[in-house]
Amino acid sequence: MRLAFLGTGSAFSLERYNGAVVVDGRLLLDGGAPLLPHMHRLGLDPGAIEAVFLTHFHGDHVLGLPPFLIYRGFVTSERPLVLVGPPGVEERLEQLCGLAWGDEWPTFRKLAALSYQEAGSSGVAAGVRYETVKLDHGRMDCRGYRLHLDGRVLAYAGDTIVSPPLEELVRDADVAITEATAPDGSGVHTSWDEAQALAARHSRTRFIFNHLHGGSMAGAAADFDVVDV
Numbered sequence: 001m002r003l004a005f006l007g008t009g010s011a012f013s014l015e016r017y018n019g020a021v022v023v024d025g026r027l028l029l030d031g032g033a034p035l036l037p038h039m040h041r042l043g044l045d046p047g048a049i050e051a052v053f054l055t056h057f058h059g060d061h062v063l064g065l066p067p068f069l070i071y072r073g074f075v076t077s078e079r080p081l082v083l084v085g086p087p088g089v090e091e092r093l094e095q096l097c098g099l100a101w102g103d104e105w106p107t108f109r110k111l112a113a114l115s116y117q118e119a120g121s122s123g124v125a126a127g128v129r130y131e132t133v134k135l136d137h138g139r140m141d142c143r144g145y146r147l148h149l150d151g152r153v154l155a156y157a158g159d160t161i162v163s164p165p166l167e168e169l170v171r172d173a174d175v176a177i178t179e180a181t182a183p184d185g186s187g188v189h190t191s192w193d194e195a196q197a198l199a200a201r202h203s204r205t206r207f208i209f210n211h212l213h214g215g216s217m218a219g220a221a222a223d224f225d226v227v228d229v
Helices: 036-041 065-074 089-111 164-170 192-201
Strands: 002-007 020-023 027-029 051-053 081-085 114-118 122-125 128-135 142-149 152-156 175-179 206-210 226-228
Touching: 002 036, 036 065, 065 089, 081 089, 081 122, 089 114, 128 164, 142 164, 164 175, 164 192, 175 192, 192 206
Parallel strands: 027 051, 051 081, 081 114, 152 175, 175 206
Antiparallel strands: 002 020, 002 226, 020 027, 122 128, 128 142, 142 152
């Protein structure tokens, strides 16, 4: 399993880009800006992405998508792409892309061969079986994913506090990507100490931390890290 971290920062980090992870060159986990130049920097083909899994609709997780989708339409036309997200994913992304591209967006959407899939408790996207867990992140509907990849489980959480649903998400996963926003808790995010304690409770799982506001901690990914696990 190859994980390419295009960005590992929180919403208003001054040191890190917004979060996005490419898995095995074909799956995109969240879409923080920018996507295209960072994929190019790491030698990743934006046209090879088959599915995008969105945890929630905060700007630092979706604002890289409008340029990415235009690229898909004009450079890699007619390759199917499925966008998976919490309930309302089609309405939210259509609003975003409509604001970005105006009346031209329906043509661009067709060129990009884009479809939407609301993430239920389980599903299949681009041949990948997944389960979801509803996580706690303030008032935002946030979904974590358990992706089944070649006999292994990758657990991916967007923004969340440590809670029973997060424990459920990472339980028995081979690899878990979870947030560790800052040394202190905020009521809607996981602190560094809480993230380390979570990893200690699930010692058989390889944890990689992201969504850092500033600085770094043991086990945290950095922007442009490519990790084979």
